[in-house]
Amino acid sequence: MTLLSFAIVCPLVFLAGFVDAIAGGGGLISLPAYLIAGLPVHTAIATNKVSSCMGTSIATLRYARSGFIPWREAAAGVAFALAGSTLGARLALLLDDRVFRVVMLVILPLTAVYVLRGKALQETQPQEPYPPRRTALVIMAASLGIGVYDGFYGPGTGTFLLLILTGAAHMDLRRANGVSKAINLATNAAALTVYLIHGAALLPLGVTAGLFSIAGNYAGTKMFSAKGARSVKPVILIVLAVFFVRELMNLLS
Numbered sequence: 379m380t381l382l383s384f385a386i387v388c389p390l391v392f393l394a395g396f397v398d399a400i401a402g403g404g405g406l407i408s409l410p411a412y413l414i415a416g417l418p419v420h421t422a423i424a425t426n427k428v429s430s431c432m433g434t435s436i437a438t439l440r441y442a443r444s445g446f447i448p449w450r451e452a453a454a455g456v457a458f459a460l461a462g463s464t465l466g467a468r469l470a471l472l473l474d475d476r477v478f479r480v481v482m483l484v485i486l487p488l489t490a491v492y493v494l495r496g497k498a499l500q501e502t503q504p505q506e507p508y509p510p511r512r513t514a515l516v517i518m519a520a521s522l523g524i525g526v527y528d529g530f531y532g533p534g535t536g537t538f539l540l541l542i543l544t545g546a547a548h549m550d551l552r553r554a555n556g557v558s559k560a561i562n563l564a565t566n567a568a569a570l571t572v573y574l575i576h577g578a579a580l581l582p583l584g585v586t587a588g589l590f591s592i593a594g595n596y597a598g599t600k601m602f603s604a605k606g607a608r609s610v611k612p613v614i615l616i617v618l619a620v621f622f623v624r625e626l627m628n629l630l631s
Contacts, residue, residue, distance in 0.1 A: 379583050383415040391587040395433040395594025399440075400601060402536015402558060405430060406621045408591070409533050412583075421580060423470065423532060424573035428584025430532075431566040433591030438559040440599040446556030451549075454514050455521035455557060456564040462525020463565035467572035470530045480629065486622040489541065490615060508548045516547040521561050528565035529572070534621055536562050 390411035398404025405426060412422035441447055507513070520542040528535040536558055543554035573579050 379580060383417075383583060384586060386415045387411045387583060387587050388590045391429050391433075392590040392594040394430075395437075395591035396598040396601075397594075398430075398433065398536055399437045399595040399598025402538070402540050402555075402562070403534050403618070403621070404433070404591075404594075405533035405535065406537075406618075406624070408587075410624055417580070420471065420578050424570070424576075424578035425580045425584040425587075426532065427566055427570040427573055428579050428581065429587035429591045431563070431570050432585070432588030433595040434559060434563045434566055436592045437595040437599050438563045440596070441556040441559050444556075444599075446552045447560055448553055448557065449560075451510075451514060451517055451553075452557045452560040455517040455561045458518045458521040459525040459528075459561045459564040460568045462522040462527075463529035463568035464572060466526040466529025466531075467569040468529075469526075471572075471576060471578070473530075476629070482625050483622065483629065486618055486625070489538070490618045490622075494615065506548065507550075513547050513549065517543065517557065517561075520546070521564075524561070525565045525568070528562070529569040532569075534618070535565060537618065 387408075391408045394404035394406075394408035394411070396404075397407060408429065409422060409426045412426050413419070417425060438447070508516070520539060524535055524539055524542070527538075539558035539561055540551075540554055543549045543558055544551060547554070549557065570579070
């Protein structure tokens with residue numbers, strides 16, 4: 379670690395926290411920041427979990443105080459997210475992620491089209507809510523699957539959760555964002571625990587960047603509370619585009 383590492387990572391992690399609080403996907407910015415600073419892949423993923431966990435904690439707390447988190451629905455998702463993320467982090471320490479990146483290059487354009495043309499993120503035309511049991515089943519299944527992904531790799535977790543909860547679970551945007559933050563906090567905490575046990579994270583850099591992540595998340599939640607869905611769709615499309623370009627460049631390099 380050098381001063382240049384901190385100078386590269388910290389401003390980008392602030393921006394990542396801001397984006398993550400609004401629409402998820404902050405890891406699309408923060409993980410590349412650690413890689414640009416020269417950290418090995420596993421170290422970058424682990425250190426990114428340190429700062430992400432700190433920032434997501436603040437975002438979750440603010441959404442909870444604003445009444446955006448229905449805890450009965452969130453609790454089931456958190457339990458499955460913990461299990462999935464723990465498994466994903468263990469796999470990440472063993473497996474190469476090249477095959478997964480190829481799959482993501484197919485999934486990301488489809489996701490962007492869904493966001494651009496679909497109605498999942500429109501507050502003005504909410505979908506008819508599902509019965510509580512069906513909503514809970516969708517949340518648990520999504521939490522398990524996304525948890526594995528977040529523990530294994532991570533970027534885009536919050537965005538994918540938000541899309542699933544609004545589109546497949548028919549939750550309104552504010553409640554979906556609140557639940558996704560609670561689940562994302564659980565996946566970050568579980569994965570971070572695994573990485574810390576294996577000594578993969580650089581704590582001085584991660585904690586310092588985490589303070590910037592907290593600031594970014596605080597600003598982002600304030601903007602979301604004020605503007606809601608008006609700021610969500612463009613941000614999601616931007617982070618999906620960034621993720622796609624980054625994954626394509628990594629695959630070709």
